[in-house]
């Protein structure tokens with residue numbers, strides 16, 4: 001029902017979301033303590049490697065929530081969301097490159113190493129300003145946001161939907177990958193941007209910096225979740241779901257559906273950019289491989305596995321699939337892609353609503369059994 | 385702050401300044417101003433379709449059709465399958481653009497140059513041939529989404545239901561008889577209930593012109609009687625155009641009937657008149673003879 005208080009909307013009547021935020025908060029407390037406060041000799045000590053790995057999963061979870069917002073709620077299956085993630089990552093990477101200063105191999109205070117290597121006389125215009133953190137952060141949101149806005153405006157206004165839309169989003173990320181591979185683009189070509197030293201003056205190799213980045217990822221994920229939940233439970237969110245289910249009806253009801261789609265797509269792209277920006281300092285590199293179409297497809301699998309249209313399901317899927325990936329690529333690297341493909345097939349056929357849907361189903365079954373046991377007529381119809 | 389208020393006062397859009405009023409500009413006297421966004425029904429008809437033609441790959445689904453609907457009228461449109469009834473509604477609501485001809489809403493609004501959402505916002509509501517509601521929303525939410533209000537992106541994001549709007553929803557719920565189902569998901573409603581919900585959604589938009597495509601398809605006899613009552617009660621305040629195949633239903637509405645055939649008007653008049661029209665008999669008998 002509409003008109004609930006903000007608190008009720010975000011927490012009280014949102015059980016799954018509250019559990020998700022609770023788990024996230026627990027992680028945000030436990031991880032720093034076990035890494036920084038527990039001595040290394042103790043069995044309970046958490047290695048910085050693990051902290052960074054978990055931080056990386058959190059950025060993936062954020063990206064998955066962003067995709068779920070457009071796919072699960074608005075029915076826009078974007079197969080190019082990795083592009084927005086990578087653009088955010090590049091914007092952050094440019095800031096980190098400028099932070100290196102004269103500590104590069106060539107010791108040039110102004111130019112990153114790869115530009116010196118290419119004999120570039122000066123910084124290209126689009127690299128200016130990236131020495132300032134606030135400017136870089138602005139670009140983290142603006143670059144993916146503007147691209148998504150322009151792309152969405154063109155695509156949705158021409159009423160491109162369904163498979164065609166998916167294909168052109170895929171083409172978008174592929175085109176960007178090819179462009180970023182080129183040295184002349186000025187983003188480090190093949191090698192991308194790497195060898196970062198500091199972020200805001202703090203050494204990236206230090207444990208405390210890693211923990212801070214982990215915490216930043218957790219906070220960004222929580223805030224993004226709350227923002228998305230606010231959106232999907234607003235009337236705007238109900239319009240977006242209406243567009244997914246019956247776009248024509250929504251239009252004839254008086255909504256300019258393309259505007260709704262453009263805005264939700266843009267917001268999702270901005271969130272993806274933020275995820276990318278948090279990802280890059282933790283893994284220490286950004287290269288054109290992040291634009292690879294395969295990445296965007298993997299992202300779709302995360303969301304499908306977790307369960308579309310719940311937000312936290314997407315985050316869960318991102319965590320689980322990436323945990324499996326870390327495990328497989330360590331133990332049986334050649335099996336991973338097959339496992340991923342099989343997972344996708346199994347989920348689409350047997351779990352159309354993903355793991356969250358499965359949990360819901362099991363719960364309903366138990367409730368029905370209980371009701372039968374005490375002789376009540378099980379109310380088969382559940383309402384969401 | 386004061387200057388700002390003055391500026392606002394000056395920029396107000398809902399007022400005609402004295403200096404444009406009639407006495408100062410005698411040459412405009414007698415000419416009523418065309419007000420954007422306001423339907424001009426002063427001449428009687430609310431809808432003017434003139435010489436409209438629509439073709440799909442050379443096949444003329446609508447062929448030089450001319451049709452007027454009066455304000456407050458309840459008009460039934462009948463015609464064999466493929467006569468172009470749904471295509472005509474598509475043209476009125478902006479879904480299909482006619483190849484030639486004009487479609488005016490009131491005397492001033494050219495519907496062929498407006499998009500679907502604009503047409504809906506100026507007060508034309510449409511019920512689809514295949515009933516369409518939002519299946520994952522509750523009955524209440526379906527009506528809420530159809531509410532007559534600012535439907536642009538930002539206001540919708542922060543929208544809250546006012547008491548007045550809630551009353552409007554309650555009123556429509558009563559009219560369509562779905563009070564008991566208010567929190568039920570629309571996808572779980574019966575066929576007849578879905579039809580009513582869709583009509584209810586039209587009413588939420590406070591339309592002036594209702595286009596209703598086959599409202600009683602799949603309804604029981606009782607249900608279609610109630611639908612006939614509902615549509616009759618809506619006329620006068622609204623203009624209603626009903627497309628229907630069910631002759632008993634059309635007869636029970638007992639108003640002007642227009643027969644469409646091959647994209648043009650074949651006959652027009654009372655039900656008895658058109659039923660005895662030899663051209664109409666030929667078209668309908670010719671069809672059953674196949």
Ligand SMILES: Nc1ncnc2c1ncn2[C@@H]1O[C@H](COP(=O)(O)OP(=O)(O)OP(=O)(O)O)[C@@H](O)[C@H]1O
Pocket residue numbers: 440445463464465466467468469470471472513
């Ligand atoms: N998008 C389209 N493309 C091609 N042909 C179309 C299209 N829409 C309608 N037609 C054709 O135009 C003709 C008129 O169709 P329309 O749907 O308007 O008929 P109708 O009077 O509503 O019929 P029914 O009573 O069966 O609903 C039909 O022959 C149909 O095949």
Ligand SMILES: [Mg+2]
Pocket residue numbers: 469470471513597
């Ligand atoms: Mg039809």
